[in-house]
Amino acid sequence: MSKEEKKVNRRDFLFTASYTIGAVGVGAVIWPMIDQMNPDKAQQALATTEVDISQVEPGKSITVLWRGKPIFVKRRTPGEIQEARAVNLDDLPDPQNDEERVKEGKDEWLVMLGVCTHLGCVPLKDKGDYNGWFCPCHGSHYDVSGRVRKGPAPTNMEIPKFEFLDNNTIKIG
Amino acid sequence: MKKFNISLNKIIILLFLTIKPLHSAEMTDPIKVDWSFKGLTGTFDRASLQRGFQVYKEVCSSCHSMQYLSYRNLGESGGPEFTEAEVKAIAASFEVTDGPDSQGEMFTRPGRPSDMFVSPHPNKEAAAAANGGAYPPDMSVLVKARKGGANYIYSVLVGYEDPPPGVTLDQGVYYNKYMIGNKIKMPNNLEDGLIEYADGTVSTVDQMAKDVTTFLAWAAEPELEERHRTGVKVIIYLVLLTTLVYLSMKKIWSRVDTEV
Amino acid sequence: MSDQEYIPKSKAAKWFNDRLPLLTLGAHLTDYPTPKNLNYWWTFGGILTFCLITQIVTGIVLAMHYVAHADLAFGSVEHIMRNVNYGWLIRYIHSNGASMFFLAVYIHIFRSLFYGSYKSPREIIWILGLMIYLLMMAAAFLGYVLPWGQMSFWGATVITNLFSAIPLVGESITTWLWGAYSVDNPTLNRFFSLHYLFPFLILGLVVLHIWALHIPGNNNPVGIDIKKPSKDTVPFHPYITIKDAFALLVFMIIFAGFVFFTPNVLGHSDNYIPANPLVTPAHIVPEWYLLPFYAILRSVPDKLGGVILMFSAIFILFVLPWLDTSKVRSAVFRPLYRQFFWILVIDVLMLGYVGAMPAEGVYLVLARVGTIYYFLHFIVILPVVGLLEKTDPIPMSISEPVMTGGAEPSLARKLNEKV
Numbered sequence: 078m079s080k081e082e083k084k085v086n087r088r089d090f091l092f093t094a095s096y097t098i099g100a101v102g103v104g105a106v107i108w109p110m111i112d113q114m115n116p117d118k119a120q121q122a123l124a125t126t127e128v129d130i131s132q133v134e135p136g137k138s139i140t141v142l143w144r145g146k147p148i149f150v151k152r153r154t155p156g157e158i159q160e161a162r163a164v165n166l167d168d169l170p171d172p173q174n175d176e177e178r179v180k181e182g183k184d185e186w187l188v189m190l191g192v193c194t195h196l197g198c199v200p201l202k203d204k205g206d207y208n209g210w211f212c213p214c215h216g217s218h219y220d221v222s223g224r225v226r227k228g229p230a231p232t233n234m235e236i237p238k239f240e241f242l243d244n245n246t247i248k249i250g
Numbered sequence: 251m252k253k254f255n256i257s258l259n260k261i262i263i264l265l266f267l268t269i270k271p272l273h274s275a276e277m278t279d280p281i282k283v284d285w286s287f288k289g290l291t292g293t294f295d296r297a298s299l300q301r302g303f304q305v306y307k308e309v310c311s312s313c314h315s316m317q318y319l320s321y322r323n324l325g326e327s328g329g330p331e332f333t334e335a336e337v338k339a340i341a342a343s344f345e346v347t348d349g350p351d352s353q354g355e356m357f358t359r360p361g362r363p364s365d366m367f368v369s370p371h372p373n374k375e376a377a378a379a380a381n382g383g384a385y386p387p388d389m390s391v392l393v394k395a396r397k398g399g400a401n402y403i404y405s406v407l408v409g410y411e412d413p414p415p416g417v418t419l420d421q422g423v424y425y426n427k428y429m430i431g432n433k434i435k436m437p438n439n440l441e442d443g444l445i446e447y448a449d450g451t452v453s454t455v456d457q458m459a460k461d462v463t464t465f466l467a468w469a470a471e472p473e474l475e476e477r478h479r480t481g482v483k484v485i486i487y488l489v490l491l492t493t494l495v496y497l498s499m500k501k502i503w504s505r506v507d508t509e510v
Numbered sequence: 511m512s513d514q515e516y517i518p519k520s521k522a523a524k525w526f527n528d529r530l531p532l533l534t535l536g537a538h539l540t541d542y543p544t545p546k547n548l549n550y551w552w553t554f555g556g557i558l559t560f561c562l563i564t565q566i567v568t569g570i571v572l573a574m575h576y577v578a579h580a581d582l583a584f585g586s587v588e589h590i591m592r593n594v595n596y597g598w599l600i601r602y603i604h605s606n607g608a609s610m611f612f613l614a615v616y617i618h619i620f621r622s623l624f625y626g627s628y629k630s631p632r633e634i635i636w637i638l639g640l641m642i643y644l645l646m647m648a649a650a651f652l653g654y655v656l657p658w659g660q661m662s663f664w665g666a667t668v669i670t671n672l673f674s675a676i677p678l679v680g681e682s683i684t685t686w687l688w689g690a691y692s693v694d695n696p697t698l699n700r701f702f703s704l705h706y707l708f709p710f711l712i713l714g715l716v717v718l719h720i721w722a723l724h725i726p727g728n729n730n731p732v733g734i735d736i737k738k739p740s741k742d743t744v745p746f747h748p749y750i751t752i753k754d755a756f757a758l759l760v761f762m763i764i765f766a767g768f769v770f771f772t773p774n775v776l777g778h779s780d781n782y783i784p785a786n787p788l789v790t791p792a793h794i795v796p797e798w799y800l801l802p803f804y805a806i807l808r809s810v811p812d813k814l815g816g817v818i819l820m821f822s823a824i825f826i827l828f829v830l831p832w833l834d835t836s837k838v839r840s841a842v843f844r845p846l847y848r849q850f851f852w853i854l855v856i857d858v859l860m861l862g863y864v865g866a867m868p869a870e871g872v873y874l875v876l877a878r879v880g881t882i883y884y885f886l887h888f889i890v891i892l893p894v895v896g897l898l899e900k901t902d903p904i905p906m907s908i909s910e911p912v913m914t915g916g917a918e919p920s921l922a923r924k925l926n927e928k929v
Binding site for chain 2: 546547585588589591592598599602744748749752753755756759760762763766767769770771773774779780782783784792909
Binding site: 109110112113114115117118119120 | 571574600
């Protein structure tokens with residue numbers, strides 16, 4: 078390698094190193110600017126809600142707010158549970174057993190995110206062709222298990238993470 | 251050269267002399283404490299923070315609010331770092347007003363980590379009324395809100411004295427040599443052995459004052475440790491890149507007959 | 511411009527460039543012939559561009575979390591500091607960024623004063639620059655009000671009350687500015703709106719400032735006109751870009767030092783006390799970058815007089831190109847002016863110092879002397895010195911002093927003396 082070439086090589090190395098390290102720095106600066114738009118620490122801390130369900134009569138439901146979204150808590154009658162379990166899974170766009178959507182031994186309690194999986198509207202209760210919910214925005218029908226039966230919604234209404242603290246209290250999130 | 255040095259010293263001394271009288275005559279300079287959180291890589295003393303929180307909870311919090319802090323902060327890294335269970339227990343030991351419930355009534359419940367620190371008074375006016383007309387300031391950012399910062403807060407806590415002869419004090423006013431004007435409406439609330447520290451440390455006035463000041467310093471700047479850590483990395487990075495760019499610049503400008 | 515016509519290589523690029531000549535602009539900026547003898551005082555233009563962009567980006571981010579309401583503003587700032595991801599970092603960059611911005615702009619302005627960059631044919635660049643500076647002060651003041659601490663509130667009260675000095679309509683103007691009968695929630699709300707607007711006005715003026723610069727081209731330490739492009743110039747890229755980058759990085763090290771290790775040292779502790787309309791802080795002072803003007807304001811024992819004098823201190827700079835009678839641009843060749851320049855620097859620093867001190871006793875005397883000297887410099891000294899001064903010989907080209915051993919003014923003068 079001639080002297081001249083060595084010089085050129087060193088120069089190239091310097092420029093490449095400067096550019097590379099400079100780019101890393103720019104990237105490191107961009108991240109905080111993006112991350113600041115994610116939920117902040119106060120929002121993250123509000124991730125759980127406790128709900129008193131002692132006042133809910135069979136066949137009735139309540140709606141509570143969790144992370145700014147409605148949660149449907151429905152206490153189903155034995156008839157409704159039976160109806161939900163009698164459905165042939167092949168008839169469902171998003172096949173799922175009713176058993177998978179409730180806590181074992183607490184079959185009467187359906188706790189789900191009251192948000193239509195199509196584009197995020199809140200479905201109306203006791204409406205639609207399947208005795209469950211009906212979304213007025215674009216006409217999706219849900220059954221008593223909150224599973225989509227008809228309409229543009231691609232999946233069943235979501236079941237959030239929740240647990241029974243005791244017989245009268247559930248903790249969502 | 252020597253002559254010049256002497257005159258320079260004189261100038262500097264003169265400058266200081268002109269700056270000196272700015273301090274109010276009726277105020278002693280705060281005591282300088284060698285805090286662990288000082289300096290470029292300073293961090294908080296965890297044990298001191300936890301003790302400081304105890305002092306706040308058992309002494310200060312009966313008058314002073316800390317409305318911008320949340321119980322969850324006590325478990326966050328860079329702070330007292332209580333365990334999750336401890337944070338939950340601390341939060342639960344406070345009664346939090348929540349509501350309205352489905353009947354439209356406000357109700358109280360045990361606190362949760364996500365709750366803000368419970369204030370001793372419902373509002374500023376009530377706080378002033380309960381304290382002889384002097385509003386005990388919110389302590390969330392107190393260390394940043396006082397010239398002299400942590401040193402000043404600490405000095406005031408240990409600076410209570412009998413008034414010198416000739417100084418008369420009104421009812422509910424106390425003499426404190428570090429306070430501006432030397433008069434303070436907060437009584438001296440610390441005395442040796444006042445509280446029983448959970449970790450067995452002897453609770454002298456000095457110890458409690460240091461601990462609670464450390465706690466307040468963290469409360470005002472909960473980001474301090476992360477800030478120091480990030481800062482060191484950023485400076486190292488910038489020095490490295492500056493060196494590279496400097497060498498690149500020298501290379502590029504070597505093609506021209508001008509120095510850079 | 512003497513730029514050669516730029517012809518894009520690819521057909522698509524040519525098609526685009528014929529319709530919107532962005533590539534021509536890019537080529538112009540890249541090849542822009544720059545005097546090769548620019549020293550580091552000339553890197554502050556690039557540094558200022560960086561400061562403006564930093565302030566705009568961090569400001570937009572902060573506005574996503576800030577609440578412009580008298581009851582919530584202080585708390586929302588604490589929310590940014592405590593809860594928002596990297597909120598503390600972004601806010602400290604923004605608040606210290608304002609100080610760094612002013613530090614850079616003052617160096618930039620004094621560089622122009624030293625090297626005569628405001629003189630013909632660069633008067634418009636100078637005037638645009640002063641407009642940017644005025645808007646910067648307005649934006650900084652408005653921004654300082656937003657955290658709604660004690661200094662915010664009382665700073666806003668004092669500054670808006672300046673307008674009440676105007677005869678007849680003063681009171682009405684002040685009330686109109688407030689939207690209330692004192693500084694209050696409506697004031698905070700409109701200040702937030704304007705604080706968001708001004709940086710974009712500044713950005714527009716910066717474009718004009720640079721445009722106006724690219725017509726005559728850069729001044730330089732020797733202050734002589736140069737043929738471009740020639741032996742005396744280098745293309746902007748990579749020569750000036752790399753030099754600006756280096757200077758910017760050094761600047762950023764200082765900036766980072768403030769942000770990470772002493773983020774509140776340039777601010778005032780009273781601004782961490784929530785605004786209280788019933789209690790004025792014992793000692794109110796503006797941010798450091800406004801202190802010289804504050805000293806001028808307080809040096810006059812008359813309300814209207816003080817306000818007029820303070821604004822005059824800035825507006826006199828607008829006619830500076832016509833007050834300076836010297837034919838020679840750079841102070842390098844003006845031995846007498848050079849001394850007065852440094853006296854002015856000391857005078858302004860002293861005004862800044864006494865601006866931070868109580869307006870009494872020796873400080874008041876110093877403020878008055880400093881104010882008188884400030885105006886004397888521009889109205890009397892500058893025109894007279896220009897006429898009387900015997901300037902040093904000016905080289906024929908940049909290369910001349912450079913080739914005889916460096917652009918160092920003392921060296922150049924020595925050489926001339928020998929001749």
